[in-house]
Amino acid sequence: MLKLIKIFFVTIVLSTSAFAASDGDLELSKKDKDKVNKTGKDCFEPLNRATFSLNQGLDKIILKPIAKGYRTLPLPIRTSTGNVLDNLSNLITIPNNVLQGELGKAGINTGRLIVNSTIGILGIFDVAESLGFPEYEREDYGQTLGRWGVGPGCYLVLPVLGPTTIRDTAGSFINVMGGDPYYNASVNGNNEYLSDKVYRISRVIGAIDFRAKNIESLDNLEKNSVDFYASVRSVYLQDRENKIKNIQRGSVEVIYKDEEGWEELDSK
């Protein structure tokens, strides 16, 4: 029954995404509409800005000080923590490699998971990297939906969780509907080693690790932005576009697509 409710919820979320993308059909030209579908529309901007302010407050009071404390830990501890989190994320990456038709990558990541979970002692050591495995790229269900042609839908800022889109939120729900083996084993599983508490703690550590790695870059972005909210939104949406297209360094075609700005300026 619970599963049915979850499926129903995700269906609603996905269909809302489709509606959101077609919401302004009457007002937008086809070109504008394509642009909105590809880059995400800020349908709930006033609410998003309020949530963003709340998150900034929580970040300043709680997350950033903890992340700064975490940064004082010796580098090997932080590296090992990052390795364990990356290794766990493989459990989501592998099915998404398959769903995106990248069977070669799925095979490589399965090998990486086996090597690092065994010889690397539950992922503490990235033995696969030492053995010459290619650089690890995380995948998730939001990226897979993007690869399948689902537009981002409206841009959202969730309390505590931060920036996302309707498509990416739906992707996150797929994790808890059975798409994340680690979640299944720890929250729904019946074993003595894992529990929902272990799952939640690992998620919190993941957030701290991410924040600790981005202290300077986020400070710099905030200090040099005239509208920090809009900067974070732009950076998040660009990053997701790159990840969906598996582009590491950005691409001129992606960055400046639907973009006549430079051409118009150059012609003057």
Added chain:
Amino acid sequence: MKRLFSIIILLIISLTHASNAFSISPDVFIQSTVNRASQILSKDISKEEKINQLKIVAKETVDIEGIGFYSLGSARKSLDENQKKTYSDCFEKYFLKSFSSRLAEYTNPEIEVKNKEVLSKNYTIVNSVLVSTAERPEVNIDWRIYTKNPDKPLIRDLIIEGLSLARTQKEEFSSILSSNDGDINVLFRVLEDFSKH
């Protein structure tokens, strides 16, 4: 008549030669620009002095006016000449402050130019990396260089780990304008406030 003809030929040859001599490859241009910035940042001078010197480098190497009007998006089409002038002034002050204070945070950053990709006659992308230190990992930085005038290439965008600064700035400005009914004076005020503080 023959003498005049010889002078003209000599003049043409010398001008062509001069043009070749001053033409600069985009990757060499970026490496020399980052070396200049790096030298300034490693100097034993005050932060203010570093910022002032970085501003000079930026004025010489970045297409500030082009980036400014690109960042304005379609709103640039509705500006009159006075507003364009005001905007250019505000934007230059804002950009130089933002650019130099971003860089001034680093002490002796080491940037290595790795590759270049010629996109067209007008554009080349130069790939570089900010070398990792104990505090931060390696960062990929790509430079979009406007090469319409090969003797004076200009930086038009920085793409850091796939994220375009020009695009981010454009979306920021667009957000400010849309939250204020497209009132360009609000944007002027925001840029002026940023430059003053």
